[in-house]
Amino acid sequence: xxxxxxxxxxxxxxxxxxxxxxxxxxxxxxxxxxxxxxxxxxxxxxxxxxxxxxxxxxxxxxxxxxxxxxxxxxxxxxxxxxxxxxxxxxxxxxxxxxxxxxxxxxxxxxxxxxxxxxxxxxxx
Numbered sequence: 001x002x003x004x005x006x007x008x009x010x011x012x013x014x015x016x017x018x019x020x021x022x023x024x025x026x027x028x029x030x031x032x033x034x035x036x037x038x039x040x041x042x043x044x045x046x047x048x049x050x051x052x053x054x055x056x057x058x059x060x061x062x063x064x065x066x067x068x069x070x071x072x073x074x075x076x077x078x079x080x081x082x083x084x085x086x087x088x089x090x091x092x093x094x095x096x097x098x099x100x101x102x103x104x105x106x107x108x109x110x111x112x113x114x115x116x117x118x119x120x121x122x123x124x
Contacts, residue, residue, distance in 0.1 A: 002027040002113050004096045008080075009118030016086050020118055022079045022096030030054070033099045034072060034079045037108055038092035038120075045095070049081060050105035059105050064090075088124040093117040 008020040022034070035050035049070035050059045058070055069082045079096060097111035104110065 002098050004115035006096050006115040006118040009120045011121040012086055013123050014088055017084045020081045020094050022115055024077045029077050030074045033102050035097045035105055036081045037095045037097055040092040045108050047106035086122045088122050091122045094120050
């Protein structure tokens with residue numbers, strides 16, 4: 001089992017930037033497809049971005065496309081999400097997730113390992 005710990009959340013004004021990171025332990029991340037999900041208060045958890053095992057392929061939710069960038073450093077066993085041009089509606093708890101093998105990146109229940117989440121708050 002891989003253990004995931006997120007960091008880097010915080011509060012920022014609309015239009016600003018934040019970078020959240022996910023550090024893994026227990027296993028090498030090269031074995032996993034990685035993704036970021038988020039959950040706003042009172043809403044369901046939603047897919048934000050995903051990246052394949054070697055970083056060659058990425059996918060983004062339409063709401064963040066062009067503003068967010070997911071990346072991974074398998075040597076450091078980390079995955080990051082750079083968030084630019086943040087909007088009030090990006091406010092949520094952001095979760096890092098890992099899947100050994102997943103056909104559809106956007107479905108939360110297909111991911112077997114989750115971090116505890118980090119709060120991102122964007123003020124209008």
